[in-house]
Amino acid sequence: MKTATRKDEIIAAASSLFKEKGYSAVSMRDIAQEMGIKAASLYNHISGKQEILSTLVLFLAKEFTRGMHSVMISERSPLDKIRDIIELHIDITVNHSEALAALNNDWMHLEDQDLSDFVKMREDYEENFRTIVKEGIKAGDLKPRHPEVILFSILSTLRTLYLWYQKRGKLDVNILKKDMVAVLLKGIV
Amino acid sequence: MKTATRKDEIIAAASSLFKEKGYSAVSMRDIAQEMGIKAASLYNHISGKQEILSTLVLFLAKEFTRGMHSVMISERSPLDKIRDIIELHIDITVNHSEALAALNNDWMHLEDQDLSDFVKMREDYEENFRTIVKEGIKAGDLKPRHPEVILFSILSTLRTLYLWYQKRGKLDVNILKKDMVAVLLKGIV
DNA sequence: AAATTAGACTAACAAACGTTAGTTTTGTGA
DNA sequence: TCACAAAACTAACGTTTGTTAGTCTAATTT
Numbered sequence: 001m002k003t004a005t006r007k008d009e010i011i012a013a014a015s016s017l018f019k020e021k022g023y024s025a026v027s028m029r030d031i032a033q034e035m036g037i038k039a040a041s042l043y044n045h046i047s048g049k050q051e052i053l054s055t056l057v058l059f060l061a062k063e064f065t066r067g068m069h070s071v072m073i074s075e076r077s078p079l080d081k082i083r084d085i086i087e088l089h090i091d092i093t094v095n096h097s098e099a100l101a102a103l104n105n106d107w108m109h110l111e112d113q114d115l116s117d118f119v120k121m122r123e124d125y126e127e128n129f130r131t132i133v134k135e136g137i138k139a140g141d142l143k144p145r146h147p148e149v150i151l152f153s154i155l156s157t158l159r160t161l162y163l164w165y166q167k168r169g170k171l172d173v174n175i176l177k178k179d180m181v182a183v184l185l186k187g188i189v
Numbered sequence: 190m191k192t193a194t195r196k197d198e199i200i201a202a203a204s205s206l207f208k209e210k211g212y213s214a215v216s217m218r219d220i221a222q223e224m225g226i227k228a229a230s231l232y233n234h235i236s237g238k239q240e241i242l243s244t245l246v247l248f249l250a251k252e253f254t255r256g257m258h259s260v261m262i263s264e265r266s267p268l269d270k271i272r273d274i275i276e277l278h279i280d281i282t283v284n285h286s287e288a289l290a291a292l293n294n295d296w297m298h299l300e301d302q303d304l305s306d307f308v309k310m311r312e313d314y315e316e317n318f319r320t321i322v323k324e325g326i327k328a329g330d331l332k333p334r335h336p337e338v339i340l341f342s343i344l345s346t347l348r349t350l351y352l353w354y355q356k357r358g359k360l361d362v363n364i365l366k367k368d369m370v371a372v373l374l375k376g377i378v
Numbered sequence: 379a380a381a382t383t384a385g386a387c388t389a390a391c392a393a394a395c396g397t398t399a400g401t402t403t404t405g406t407g408a
Numbered sequence: 409t410c411a412c413a414a415a416a417c418t419a420a421c422g423t424t425t426g427t428t429a430g431t432c433t434a435a436t437t438t
Contacts, residue, residue: 006415021297024213028396040397041416049396079378105294108210142378149368152353153346160345168337179338187376189268189331195385217426229427230386238426 007045010035012098014052019101023053023109053106054114060103061121063092068128078136082154083181085129089158090177093165100162129155154184196234199224201287203241208290212242212298242295243303249292250310252281257317267325271343272370274318278347279366282354289351318344343373 004012013034017026028049032039046052067088071081093100107118133150136142142150157180165171193201202223206215217238221228235241256277260270282289296307322339325331331339346369354360 022211022213022294024211025298027394029394037415038417040399040418043397044415105211109214143375145372146368148353148357149372152350153369153372156346156349156353157342160349161341163345164337164341179335180342183334183338183342183376185376185378186332187372187374189374216424218424226385227387229388229429232427233385 005045010042010045011052011055015056015098015102018053018056018106019098023102023106050111053102054110056099056102057107057110057118058114060092060096060099061118063096064088064125065121067092068125071132072128077141078132078139079141079185081132082136082185085132086154086158086181086184087177089161090173090180093158093161094173097162097165104159104162126151126155157184194234199231199234200241200244204245204287204291207242207245207295208287212291212295239300242291243299245288245291246296246299246307247303249281249285249288250307252285253277253314254310256281257314260321261317266330267321267328268330268374270321271325271374274321275343275347275370275373276366278350279362279369282347282350283362286351286354293348293351315340315344346373 010031014026014031017030017034028039028042031052032042035042068085071084071088074081074084076084107122108115110118130147130151133142133147137144137147161180165176199220203215203220206219206223217228217231220241221231224231257274260273260277263270263273265273296311297304299307319336319340322331322336326333326336350369354365
């Protein structure tokens, strides 16, 4: 557990502001004020506003990519893989709830290589998920519904979880996982 | 069916840009360019950027509020009311898919009275939904799960539907409703 | 034909933006 | 105590921002 550098502190402060107002509505002066310093001082630690965003977003994108990869190479059933993906999202949400807003809402403000890297990772992630869903249907694990609707309903719930997790007073992670898996897989009626 | 005024055209152009980059990242010059005119000309039709946002967001918020109200006063079962709410979201998504991005992501840039009006409507909407879910559980219509988790999983799926609706080539509305109700209520396994 | 109006235009404004340059302060190790 | 590096500062830059004022044009109304 290495100590947080000044750069990490800036990124954390920025995350919090991005979550409230979005990347474009947050100025370097806002971030500096949150840190108790002047805007120009930020440049002793980071190269610019864009670096804050890309550090934030690409870190999380890689986290999801890595998680999906280990699910893919596991020998578990399609249904269990979906359970694992749900838990992956919950784990990342619990550990990085501030930064997830930027991942979801501000990725389009990335530039050049960072943007195309991100889009690639996101597309691959969805494609892998889609494959698992299709395998689940073929194997009879899942009901024979349109894979796209299943994929969408699970993914949009998981992607917006960060919005609720904080508001509802940080529920216990294991209870959350249990409830979430139950509702998403078995429905409510 | 009254014809679209120039103001309506501006709001439509702005919606499309807001959806792509968010309210703060879109300039009046961007909107003007989309219309093929100069930024200053926009002010012959609207009072400012803020009016575009509030027109957009409050219109939709009222649409949801009105829809929820007619569901509430109906004499249907809690389960049927939830079905109706799902269909309400799908109808609004199909008819206003561009504007929904601003509702979801840019409402916090509203000012003063508009902001507090919006927040009130949104809170009331969620509270009404929550009440229906609780009644459904009490009546035995729904499984006895935590109402908050049910509410969250349905609502976050419905709220992000606009993102998928366009990407997946505008599916048929009735099929979409059927699939959606099935997946959200009965689960996938 | 004259008058009115809707809707575009150019030019400019003050404020806020991200960022740079150069300087001063602060804390650490020799 | 001195030297050095880390990290703050002030001041300013060129751009972009939302918006206003005033003007011109083309269509519609009288």
